[in-house]
Amino acid sequence: MRKHYLDNIRFLTIFFVVIFHGTEAMFAGLKPYEGAVTFAGIYQYFVYPWFMLLLFVVAGISARYALEKRTERQFLKERVDKILAPSTLGVL
Numbered sequence: 200m201r202k203h204y205l206d207n208i209r210f211l212t213i214f215f216v217v218i219f220h221g222t223e224a225m226f227a228g229l230k231p232y233e234g235a236v237t238f239a240g241i242y243q244y245f246v247y248p249w250f251m252l253l254l255f256v257v258a259g260i261s262a263r264y265a266l267e268k269r270t271e272r273q274f275l276k277e278r279v280d281k282i283l284a285p286s287t288l289g290v291l
Contacts, residue, residue, distance in 0.1 A: 202260075202261075202264065205257055205260060205261055208253070208257050209254070209257050212250055212253050212254050212257070213254075215246050215250050216250050216254075218242070219242070219243060219247070222239035222242060222243060262274075265277075
């Protein structure tokens with residue numbers, strides 16, 4: 200059974216990551232930092248310490264639920280098919 204709260208946490212975290220990386224582009228044309236506190240700086244300071252950790256925790260919880268329904272062999276085959284093969288082809 201799909202856990203919708205995990206999907207919501209994942210969506211919000213990815214949204215925060217996109218905004219985090221977009222703040223540099225949004226403020227790229229401004230004059231250099233002169234000691235002033237900016238919204239982008241505050242946002243990055245708040246989000247940076249936890250968003251990757253949260254993504255890894257959600258991925259681990261999701262993997263645990265997936266392993267309850269599948270054997271290790273099925274789980275690894277699905278991960279290779281869904282993640283490893285496309286990313287390897289993308290790199291090449």
